[in-house]
Amino acid sequence: MSREPVRLDLPADHADLRHLLVGDEVALYGTVYTMRDAGHERALSYIDLHNRLPFDLVGQTLFYAGPTPPAVGRPHGAIGPTTASRMDFATPQLLRAGITVTIGKGPRSPEVVQACRNLAVVYLAAVGGAAAYLARFVTSSEPIAWADLGTEAVYRLTLRAFPAFVAIDTYGHDLYNPSVVLR
Amino acid sequence: MRYEEQRLDPHEIARLVGKAIGHVACALRPDVLAALKIAQAREKAAQEGSERACSVLSQLIENASIAACDRVPLCQDTGTVWVLLEAGRNCVIPTDIFAEVDAAVADAYASTGLRMSLVRDSLIDRRNSGDNTPAFCELALCPERVGARLHVMLKGGGSDNASRIVMLPPGEGLAGVRRVVVEAIVEKAANACPPLVVGVGVGTTFDKVATLSKRALLRELGSVNERPEIDLFERELLEAVNATGIGPGGFGGQTTALAVHVLTAPSHIAALPVAVNIGCCALRSVSLDVVPGKDKEESGPSATPGDHRRSATPGDHRRSAASNESGRTGSGRAERGVCA
Numbered sequence: 117m118s119r120e121p122v123r124l125d126l127p128a129d130h131a132d133l134r135h136l137l138v139g140d141e142v143a144l145y146g147t148v149y150t151m152r153d154a155g156h157e158r159a160l161s162y163i164d165l166h167n168r169l170p171f172d173l174v175g176q177t178l179f180y181a182g183p184t185p186p187a188v189g190r191p192h193g194a195i196g197p198t199t200a201s202r203m204d205f206a207t208p209q210l211l212r213a214g215i216t217v218t219i220g221k222g223p224r225s226p227e228v229v230q231a232c233r234n235l236a237v238v239y240l241a242a243v244g245g246a247a248a249y250l251a252r253f254v255t256s257s258e259p260i261a262w263a264d265l266g267t268e269a270v271y272r273l274t275l276r277a278f279p280a281f282v283a284i285d286t287y288g289h290d291l292y293n294p295s296v297v298l299r
Numbered sequence: 300m301r302y303e304e305q306r307l308d309p310h311e312i313a314r315l316v317g318k319a320i321g322h323v324a325c326a327l328r329p330d331v332l333a334a335l336k337i338a339q340a341r342e343k344a345a346q347e348g349s350e351r352a353c354s355v356l357s358q359l360i361e362n363a364s365i366a367a368c369d370r371v372p373l374c375q376d377t378g379t380v381w382v383l384l385e386a387g388r389n390c391v392i393p394t395d396i397f398a399e400v401d402a403a404v405a406d407a408y409a410s411t412g413l414r415m416s417l418v419r420d421s422l423i424d425r426r427n428s429g430d431n432t433p434a435f436c437e438l439a440l441c442p443e444r445v446g447a448r449l450h451v452m453l454k455g456g457g458s459d460n461a462s463r464i465v466m467l468p469p470g471e472g473l474a475g476v477r478r479v480v481v482e483a484i485v486e487k488a489a490n491a492c493p494p495l496v497v498g499v500g501v502g503t504t505f506d507k508v509a510t511l512s513k514r515a516l517l518r519e520l521g522s523v524n525e526r527p528e529i530d531l532f533e534r535e536l537l538e539a540v541n542a543t544g545i546g547p548g549g550f551g552g553q554t555t556a557l558a559v560h561v562l563t564a565p566s567h568i569a570a571l572p573v574a575v576n577i578g579c580c581a582l583r584s585v586s587l588d589v590v591p592g593k594d595k596e597e598s599g600p601s602a603t604p605g606d607h608r609r610s611a612t613p614g615d616h617r618r619s620a621a622s623n624e625s626g627r628t629g630s631g632r633a634e635r636g637v638c639a
Contacts, residue, residue, distance in 0.1 A: 139351065139550075141350075141351070141354060154425075181375065182375060182376075182414060182416075183375050183414070184371075184372050184375050184377060184412055184413055184414040185412045185413075185414070186412070187369070187370070187371055187412055190371075193371060193372060193375070193412050193414075194366075194371050194372040194373070194374060194375040194377075194414075195375050196374060196375050196376075198376070198456075198457065199457045199460065199490045201490060221457075221489075221490065221492065221548075221549070222457075222489045222490035222549060223489055223490070223549070241548070241549070241550070243355050243358045243359065243492075243548045244374070244457065244491075244492030244548070244579065244580075245359060245362070245373065245374050245492040245579050245580040245581035246355075246358045246359055246361075246362040246374075247362070247371075247372065247373065247374045247375040247376075248325075248362050248365040248366035248369065248371040248372065248373055249358050249359075249361050249362035249365050250358075250362075251371060252365070265427075266415060266427040266429075267414050267415065267416070267427075268427075279354075279358065281351060281548075281550055291550060291551075292489055292549060
């Protein structure tokens with residue numbers, strides 16, 4: 117059961133995602149986009165209008181996070197995951213539109229677990245309450261859109277060895293609900 | 300016995316709140332840090348399946364060190380500001396005692412680089428208020444004590460969302476309270492950034508019991524409840540909460556909570572109100588005496604929650620209980636020493 121953290125480069129390759137198993141510790145490298153509550157409502161409105169994801173997000177990773185403002189000499193302040201279940205209302209649709217990895221904390225709805233299995237995508241959980249530590253693994257931060265949302269705006273982040281755990285794998289295994297096996 | 304009158308000044312209260320915010324956003328309570336280290340030792344000693352628990356706990360302990368050294372917030376959710384002012388029998392309080400608090404909050408959040416996490420109206424206008432105001436302030440009249448005590452807590456949204464109030468039939472008693480606590484944990488703990496500090500309020504009325512449960516979070520972790528029967532109940536609740544196996548980060552393990560604190564009070568003959576207020580692993584609060592004419596540093600937020608003895612005054616039972624526990628403040632100082 118005990119394994120070294122698995123390296124996952126983002127945006128993720130579907131073959132790489134297939135190798136991840138629930139409970140694995142992963143080290144994330146590459147690009148993710150922050151999006152949380154208000155952003156999800158806007159993303160759904162965009163999909164309704166244009167029938168596709170905004171900002172070329174196909175194949176990309178969503179990180180449910182609202183960072184603190186930048187500290188002196190750092191690309192940003194503290195950054196960590198927010199509760200993922202608040203995004204459940206939008207997640208299956210965003211996954212169908214092309215998101216391949218989501219990062220947050222806490223359990224997801226059965227619909228999200230099912231969507232991860234059907235679409236062979238994953239949900240990763242990071243540690244909540246460790247945002248000063250996690251910020252050390254974020255090497256750049258760039259605002260992309262919806263600046264009027266303040267901390268809820270969309271940022272493109274670059275991660276280097278960012279620690280997380282596989283909470284839902286491509287086979288529909290759920291770290292928070294290990295007794296349920298989807299068919 | 301007569302005591303010298305103490306006039307509380309709105310400007311001084313606001314100054315103390317502002318200073319407290321900058322401090323607690325980046326400095327984990329020493330008692331919480333000590334409890335995380337005890338949990339880490341326990342998870343390391345566990346026979347199997349504790350790798351994730353150990354990984355989470357070492358992240359949290361290193362997080363506290365980085366936050367204190369680099370002056371970076373412990374958590375990106377720098378919370379709502381809760382201010383509780385306990386005024387003793389000798390205090391004279393103007394009705395505008397909290398009038399300057401919001402300005403101090405806005406200034407502290409901007410100057411410390413904290414996140415603005417409030418919307419203007421919860422239902423009708425969910426635009427960000429832009430300066431993390433308003434603060435939520437309470438005044439408690441405490442004729443049993445002398446002098447004023449100020450508590451400041453930054454409360455994250457995820458842990459507050461995991462909290463609840465239940466009006467039990469009185470016949471459910473201890474078992475009913477226990478069921479409410481365990482159900483709240485099973486349903487919501489994984490969202491609330493465990494290991495948790497669980498505040499339980501029992502009694503008063505529907506509107507008051509929530510404050511009771513929030514106040515329970517202020518007590519020092521590891522301190523003994525002065526009421527033996529409640530102390531025993533707290534230990535039983537902690538055991539039941541940790542038996543859920545939800546564990547640090549919600550990834551499994553023996554430590555779902557670091558402590559369960561219970562405050563009880565009288566209630567209606569027909570009522571058994573229960574509130575569960577969940578505190579996260581980055582529980583941020585400070586409690587300090589408002590001392591007129593004293594050295595600012597002594598009454599300021601450098602007086603950590605575990606550091607009660609220097610500022611002890613008569614008439615505060617909780618502190619006199621905690622002050623019997625020597626050496627607990629040492630861990631906080633040792634941690635700060637790492638930065639030097």
